[in-house]
Amino acid sequence: MSKAQISAKLFITLILFWMLLNGTFALDSFIVGVGASLIIVYFFRDSLSFLSEFRFTPQALMATLSYVAFFLKELVKSNLRLARIVLEPDLPINPGIVKVRTKLKSRMGRLLLANSITLTPGTLTIELEDEWLYIHWVTLESADIEGATQAIVEGFERHLEVMYG
Amino acid sequence: MQAMLDILGGLVLVSGTVFLLLGALGLNRMPDIFNRIQAGTKTTTLGTMLTLAGIGLMQPDWSMKLLLIGLFMLFTNPLSSQVLARAAHRGGARKTPETEVDRYAEDHGDPS
Numbered sequence: 161m162s163k164a165q166i167s168a169k170l171f172i173t174l175i176l177f178w179m180l181l182n183g184t185f186a187l188d189s190f191i192v193g194v195g196a197s198l199i200i201v202y203f204f205r206d207s208l209s210f211l212s213e214f215r216f217t218p219q220a221l222m223a224t225l226s227y228v229a230f231f232l233k234e235l236v237k238s239n240l241r242l243a244r245i246v247l248e249p250d251l252p253i254n255p256g257i258v259k260v261r262t263k264l265k266s267r268m269g270r271l272l273l274a275n276s277i278t279l280t281p282g283t284l285t286i287e288l289e290d291e292w293l294y295i296h297w298v299t300l301e302s303a304d305i306e307g308a309t310q311a312i313v314e315g316f317e318r319h320l321e322v323m324y325g
Numbered sequence: 326m327q328a329m330l331d332i333l334g335g336l337v338l339v340s341g342t343v344f345l346l347l348g349a350l351g352l353n354r355m356p357d358i359f360n361r362i363q364a365g366t367k368t369t370t371l372g373t374m375l376t377l378a379g380i381g382l383m384q385p386d387w388s389m390k391l392l393l394i395g396l397f398m399l400f401t402n403p404l405s406s407q408v409l410a411r412a413a414h415r416g417g418a419r420k421t422p423e424t425e426v427d428r429y430a431e432d433h434g435d436p437s
Contacts, residue, residue, distance in 0.1 A: 174352075177393065180390075181393055183389055183390070203378075235367070236370055242347070242363070243368075245351075245353040247347070248348075253355075254358055255359065255420075255424050257427040258428055259428035259429070275404060279366065279367060279399075280405055284359065284363045284366065286407065287414075288406075298363050300426065
């Protein structure tokens with residue numbers, strides 16, 4: 161993807177946020193938003209935004225919806241599990257830091273994967289290094305790479321693979 | 326209609342604060358910084374989102390802004406936790422003796 165395309169996508173993301181945040185289509189606020197967005201794009205054109213590396217295909221949009229649904233389900237599950245651990249008198253934890261591997265190639269896909277893992281049952285991403293992720297696990301189930309990858313990564317990877325590759 | 330939304334919003338808001346309370350309890354009870362961060366991140370994310378949703382039901386005009394605040398939380402909360410956890414590990418923070426395995430220390434050395 162070219163530099164101009166990346167900048168354009170970042171600009172669109174920013175202006176969309178600005179419009180939603182203002183909740184108005186008045187011309188003066190729109191002009192201010194364009195000015196502010198242009199300045200931000202100038203300084204941060206090399207960084208990531210939601211749309212950079214996103215594949216605009218019907219499959220990717222469907223995958224986004226199922227990803228969001230899956231994510232919210234996992235978030236609620238992780239909170240309930242944590243609530244149970246915290247409320248139990250003997251605090252049943254067996255923590256460990258495991259290493260897992262992702263198939264995702266794009267930077268944004270990996271970032272979303274790392275973020276999702278942090279918000280799902282008992283896992284916290286400590287470091288993201290190329291294709292390797294180091295994950296702190298409150299209730300360790302498998303210490304080897306394959307087992308941990310299967311338990312932690314694969315649910316999200318299925319969706320993110322279609323969205324970002 | 327709005328009265329019903331108010332009641333529903335109130336219930337959602339209270340459920341959000343329950344999760345925040347459990348998170349605080351987790352922060353207190355967990356044995357080391359990594360487990361504490363786990364307790365903090367998950368509960369503050371869901372707790373804050375439920376709180377925002379409750380406010381959205383009570384004040385439907387604000388829902389778009391609340392949604393954006395929720396999105397912002399969703400993206401910044403796990404990132405800051407990850408950076409904190411990594412900094413703690415590099416700084417040699419004490420791990421609870423219950424910790425069974427540490428692949429990060431195996432690959433990067435353990436300063437603690």
